[in-house]
């Protein structure tokens with residue numbers, strides 16, 4: 001697919017999209033270039049547009065029949081991308097991944113139970129735990145020269161108090177693709193203390209360079225029986241507004257338990273657009289998908305070069321996965337309020353504030369690079385205004 005497809009600047013203002021139309025609430029002003037929430041400014045793959053247009057043309061949006069073909073689409077994608085073989089009865093569709101995590105927490109833990117997360121991390125991980133009145137257990141990742149590692153001693157100490165470990169794999173916002181050894185060690189510790197693992201693998205299709213995503217459930221039969229995987233086409237194919245995710249549960253006892261719990265929620269009846277666009281994404285959008293990966297990675301190479309030449313006061317974490325780059329502004333010597341204010345008022349950028357990702361986020365900002373190159377260029381030029389000499 002041609003680069004020009006992704007170069008196209010599409011005006012999203014006034015469409016009630018969070019990224020552009022919620023800036024006053026988020027940043028206190030509409031006068032920012034928004035590169036925050038994790039959706040893309042790219043139009044979806046042609047096959048997805050086509051299927052959505054056909055539904056609109058037909059003009060009837062009655063009750064939708066969830067047939068085997070949607071389960072097969074997930075199986076097809078999981079096998080072709082991740083060499084994971086799953087059965088249709090292991091898949092449960094949900095209105096998204098965060099709702100799925102919330103349901104899983106409710107089904108597999110009780111009020112007051114400990115749930116372990118690794119920070120800095122995608123901020124709803126905090127609220128989904130505390131809103132469900134479970135206790136947060138934090139294993140802060142260790143940063144060394146802008147690369148992130150796991151403190152396994154601390155991990156084990158916290159795991160020993162946990163009922164569930166909520167893994168982010170690959171990790172948002174530090175962009176780590178966990179190595180097989182790291183995954184194995186985390187899985188072994190969780191097994192030792194009887195901790196169930198929810199593995200949020202929503203970013204696993206967006207992985208770069210030599211790195212390869214290892215689905216946690218692929219490690220062994222034993223691990224497979226101790227993990228519930230969450231995934232979705234929404235990050236990969238820019239479908240977040242259609243509200244579809246799924247969980248994969250291989251352990252038959254857990255499946256039974258979840259099935260009983262889920263039945264009562266009456267939440268599986270998603271809309272026709274969600275199912276049909278997923279189908280088009282998983283079977284007919286490879287060209288768009290691989291071109292999107294190339295485009296995002298070239299954007300990353302551009303940011304990398306720009307930062308090193310033009311923004312010597314900014315460091316960044318190497319992009320192994322996701323389209324979210326974790327920028328380190330600590331050299332500016334500002335406190336978090338000062339940094340946030342400078343980014344919004346001086347650089348006029350709407351990007352994610354590091355502290356919202358929890359311990360380890362101070363001094364950082366997250367920028368979404370799934371946008372046309374010209375937009376990214378403009379954002380980076382604006383960042384030059386933060387240069388102490390400016």
Ligand SMILES: Cc1ncc(COP(=O)(O)O)c(C=O)c1O
Pocket residue numbers: 038095096097098099122168172200202203232234240244245
């Ligand atoms: C790690 C992670 N999980 C889940 C989500 C959101 O999932 P959904 O929109 O399907 O609830 C995001 C979005 O950025 C994310 O980064």
